[in-house]
Amino acid sequence: MADNLAEQRPFTQRLFISLGKKILRWSGEFEARHSLIPTTPKIENCHFPWVEKLEAAYPEIREELIELLKSPEKIPAFHQISPDQQRISKGNNWKTFGMYVFGERIDNNCRLCPHTAKALAAIPNMRTAMFSILQPHYHIVPHRGPSRAMIRVHLGLIVPTHQPDKLWIRVDDQILHWREGKVIIFDDFYEHEVRNDTDELRA
Incomplete structure (x- = not known):
């Protein structure tokens, strides 16, 4: 009986994985049909009136990030606060400093970054927001989000510009x-990956 159970486990795992992929595909198709915005990999900023105000707050937001980076040891790696990210977050190569997580405000972090917190609070339906800090010569391997119910919004804060071919995000077939x-706004239901092959961090 033990041998039979051992043989069944791989089959059961494959069955659940296959079922999970079908559910994701079906939910993605349903969400695409009922979406109020385009479901293209990259979504144009013109669909979101608040983008202009967020970009206008860039100088103050960047200044608060620079202050945090003076003590990098206090900023956790992504997988330290979200263990399910261990496949894509290794070592201290991808650090995050969260201010909102699934709609919950992280008060201590928001107090440290008041200008950032104010700018984030003005974004309708914002659920999760963080500083995302990618170390030099790191590759976030291809992955995808579970649902089209959320989109990803990236505001460039520290971006090495002298080697654009070495710093990019691929979303589906778009670099x-x-x-x-x-x-930059994109639908992370599409497969995406990030590469920073420069000698500087990106945030």
Whole structure:
């Protein structure tokens, strides 16, 4: 009986994985049909009136990040606060400093970054927000989000510009580049990956 159970486990795992992929595909198709915005990999900023105000707050937000980076040892790696990210976050190569997580405000962190917190609070339906700090020569391997119910918004804060071919995010078949003070919006239901092959950090 023990041998039979051992043989069944891989089959059961494959069954659940296959079922999970089908559910994700079905939910993605349903969300796409009922979406109020385009479901393209990159979503144009013009669909969101608040983008202009967020970009206008860039100087103060960047200044608060620079202050935090003076004590990098106090900023945790992504997988230290979210263990389910261990596949894509290794060592101290991807650090995050969260201010909102699934709609919950992290008061201590918001107090340290009042200008950032104010700018974030003005974004309708914002659920999760953080500083995302990628160390030099790190690759976030291809992955995808579980649902089209949320989109990703990146405001470039520290972006090495002298080697654009070495710093990018791929969303589906599109290669995107950050610019300081500018917002990129994408649908992370599509497979995406990030590479920073420069000698500087990106945030």
